[in-house]
Amino acid sequence: MEDGALAQVPPPKIPELDIRLTQKDYKTVPENFEAVCRSAAMGLARFFPKRTFKPIRIEKANHQYPVKLDRRGANGETLIMLSVDDGFGWAQIAYQFSHEFTHVVINHDRPRSGANHWINEAFCEAVSCYSLKVMGEEWKTHPPYGNWKSYAKHLTGYADRVLDPKKARPDGMEFGEWFEKHEKGLRLGKRHPKYDLYKYVGYQFYQVIKKNPKHLVALLYLNEGLKSQGLNTRDYLARWKSVLPKEHQPFADQIAAKLGVSLPDL
Secondary structure, eight states, X not given: OOOGGGGGSOOOOOSOOOEEEOOSXXXXXXXXXXXXXXXXXXXXXXXXXXXXXXXXXXXXXXXXXXXXXXXXXXXSOEEEEEOOSSSOOHHHHHHHHHHHHHHHHHHTTSOOOGGGHXXXXXXXXXXXXXXXXXXXXXXXXXXXXXXXXXXXHHHHHHHHHHTOGGGGSGGGSOHHHHHHHHHHXXXXXXXXXXXXXXXXXXXHHHHHHTTOGGGGGGGGGSSTTOOOSOOOHHHHHHXXXXXXXXXXXXHXXXXXXXXXXXXOOO
């Protein structure tokens, strides 16, 4: 990511995010845990400065994987569960939380995407890597606390490990060939597609996002007004493009192209 100048500018502070750790059995300092999560969320939230996000409460996952819960808290809070051992692995926390926060943007108060949920998951994977990269740059000069600057390289390193270049050729195949083989399997995953599959799609989506992250605004529209959970890949993406503001429509075309799909001109 060519963001050298990014580290020279303080991270944005809007929208304000109310994020709190409610789990009691983590060994971490809650304030530190929450600061990491706010920083991770801001990688995406900065593109929605006028949006008011509901308070987010974090619990420890009791089923070994992170998840944004469908149910709300007692006061309407967004509930997210993270799967981290003791709460000190900040890069892992940032990676998991930014993924689930992307679900907040894409999926909260939106229709379910059914067989195309793998596309949602792939975007969450891509955004989590993007957010880690942003944090890695910004923490060089403006971490949440001054003595955290040295941790910046660990955030970048974690993202680099997730973005292993080998993912460009899954199973040694060109991505288009691989996708043609596995598209049905991705769609059968429905609400919980297998990470072993969608991580490769996420790698491809990241390549598009990093070129112009301002298009992340388009994620807000991914499922807006969606009426059918059974659309094929092309129709799902074409419907998305049709509801996007004109300036973001090329983003849908670029994402579709990664999957070997051509969308109609509007």
